[in-house]
Amino acid sequence: MDVLPLLSITIFLPLLGAIAISSSWGSLNDAQANNARWVALWTSLVTLGMSLILLWYYKPATSDFQFEDKFHWMPVLNVSYHVGLDGISLPFVLLSTLLIPICIVASWSSIKKRVPEYMIAFLVLETMLLGMFSALDFILFYFFFEGVLIPMFLIIGIWGGDNRMYAAYKFFLYTLLGSVLMLLAIIYIYFEVGGSDIPLALTTPFDPKVQIWLWLAFFASFAVKIPMWPFHTWLPDAHVEAPTAGSVILAGILLKMGGYGFIRLSIPMFPEASSTFTPLMFTLSVIAIIYTSLVALAQKDMKKLIAYSSVAHMGFVTLGIFSVDPQGLQGAVMQMVSHGLISAALFLCVGVVYDRIHSREIADYGGLVHRMPRYAVVFMVFILASVGLPGTSGFVGEFLVLLGTYKVNTWASTLASLGMVLGAAYALWLYRRVIFGIMINPKLKTVLDLNWREAVVFTPLVAGTLILGIYPMPLLTMMEASVANVIDQFHIVLDPEDGLIDQAKSLQMALHLKRN
């Protein structure tokens, strides 16, 4: 494994697929479209295979970066191409490589116009996402972080719904506004550290006064991406207008970029500022959980409802991250992975009925269980997982976050668990209105149950949700060393007498978890 740059191959394989599709691009016939679909599917499947090889060779015992590749990219600037994985980034890499083939299969027949372009956009997006999660150089990180915007903009704008222009613009400009401020912070760090290497910057202490500004600049970017209340307004629009697969990627992976950024950069690099802003983060997270759950209750559009529920679930993530506690942080990563699976599946569920009825209004549905029993089961699994039923991955994540937060701030934890109750209310109510009741809409009378392609799409997601819910240990073991490392970096700077958990104890807890 030392011979081959496995990680770089994984990152750039999708780009290769995109180039392969574009090389035969021009004629607009069905064979062309089918070709593009198959090339995209195979490329993404091989990428998935590559990421599984990475998982196979991954050593969870160490918090060092693994599969590192480093060479001079722009020697004039002392910027290198530096990638590597640790226990925090590997779950996201796996999540991305899993969801992209699912997206491609899910849009197999629902996307009819400009198929080659669509597939190219998804493959380029995959490269950007994988690169972003494994980048260990600031410039490279930013390059991939913002590079996601172009393909996503096109996916929403070209293949989206009626109001797609507004949604595409809002998504693009809103997230760009956040990221450009981060660019300035990155440049400042570049001059402070004398290079743009992330591992180097992580060990460089910054002046606490400057930290506040740098933290805010990173916050602007990540808070919009996650999104936190009150920066979330782009999300419902983008979700509603995006095509199904676009929503899947958006909810499944793009939102995680913000959480990943907080864990990877904000917490270890700016410990003083992070602890200063912890009350703010807790407040915003709790507001997000409760407020957006209430908003979700009032939604008439299924996609919008799930979009608001995403904001609420991401509230748990930020809560867990800023508890800076082993359980809280692991819970945050767990919650992100599980939300990646669950929200992706929920959007796919909406996509299934949307392809048949062409409506997202909840009122247009009802009584689907009579015509689509298999669909009703799948939908139920994900609704319950979204509620956080024990035995599903949603439970593990939310429980760990609440546990971790409880140790740091009881109030935040209590209020957040209130949000879980509201979450159960909107999710179960949605399920009741769509699946049960009387079938009123005449269009539903002839609707067909899941076809085999849709079944193939849902299988890995159901499996993932249940496996992670029943036996989350592999994922928790994978990340615990890296999480402990992040927490150490945070606490090593702050006074251990700070009222927060001290370093020895956090390590002990991490080890305890491992023995389990």
Place this chain on the structure above:
Amino acid sequence: MLHFYIPDLKLILPEIIITVTALLILMVGSFKKNTYPSFLRRLSHYAIIGFILALGVLVFQHHPGEKWVTFEGQIIQDDYIYFAKILVLSASAGVLAISVPSMLKDQILSFEYPALILLATVGMLLMIGANDFLSLFVGLEMQSLSLYILAALNRDQVASSEAALKYFILGALATTFYLYGVSLGYGFSGTTSFESLVALIRVESVEVLPISLFIALVFIVASFSFKVSAVPFHMWTPDVYQGCPLAITAYIAAAPKVAAMIIFLRLMVIPFMLLYGEWQSIIVFVSLASMILGAFAALRQTDLKRLLAYSTIGQMGYVLMGVAAGNDEGVQSVFVYLTIYLVMIIGTFGCLLCLRGKAFSGVQKIEDLSGISILHPKIAFILAIFMFSLAGIPPLAGFFAKFYVFKAAISAGLFSLAIVGVLTSVVATYYYIKIVKVMYFDDIPMTPSISYGEAIILSPEKIVILNLCAIFILFFFAFPNPVLELAQQAALALPN
């Protein structure tokens, strides 16, 4: 007292080649009295060959790190000027290559066109290589006069003549600013040479310098702000862009901007280096104003050329950020930005020159572009790349340009300038992606070929240039080093 040595002429061989080509084209053109399109096309090919020859001679003659001064200290060359000359020569050749077929379609059948572009280029080369305020003036006037004539080339059109007249009057005003500033400087120092001036400023301390020198500085900054169309001297730009034939607009947007910006920077960092504190605040203001105006004024434009004019104003604001930094990083950022800007602007105009809008008169309104993603998917794709790149979105080259200028601004401690810069870049992104939106998202009318650009003018030259530009922008991230290293060498050539 003039005594020419043969080696002197050898050193300015690129300029000589271009001048001879221009004269040759003028001779052939006036003796043949032939106005067939094929004949004009051949003349343009001669001009392009002249450019390539000059470029080759320039590259083969130059050794990195070398510096020479000739013509009694009037003309200089070092790594800085070398890179600038490469930019100007390639820009001129590129614009000529993309513009010829459309010039013919617009019925501008004058053989002077390639000759004027050649002469303007000689002016720019002279301007860049100037080591003295007077040789700089000669170069400046030579390129300006050629450009005025180029702008007026489409004599039958009122708009074109009007634009040319505006350009001429305001340009002449800017030139007088320059001359006035130089005279004041001469009154203070008794010299017009850059080196003598910097030596004089060095002797005196800044406090006791006469006020006239500062006035001279302000006048010179004003005149070059005009040339690079920076706010508040930008008023001519939208009108001239709109009035001129598209091909001429492309030329005005490309090479002269680069040449003026480079000599502007050189003036600031060589003769006026010690007055850094004085000129920096002026340029910070000009840069801020240009970025803000370029971003906000373009939002409401419906005319494509006016939009691009405001976009240029904004882009020049970013370059001026690098000038304002005034340090090593600043010089590098100006070069990197200008290189990428040139490729983007030639590519953008190249795409527009390919398309014919309503009534086959060339695309004028932004809506004229709607539906081209179906009719001409490749052109639409390339144009979209340039738009995203102009907005500065990675992974395209425009991102690296923006990154460099922000880096320069932060290295010089100009935080507020950098913050305003990134915020206006978000605003500007709105209108760049609006063009992508019109091309890709808008529904196409039922019979697109009747109302929208059916005809497309392609020629081998154009295809080559467009593909080169697109590849450069798309894959700059993979091979950034040649440009970055040239920029670094250029910055190192300056005395600091």
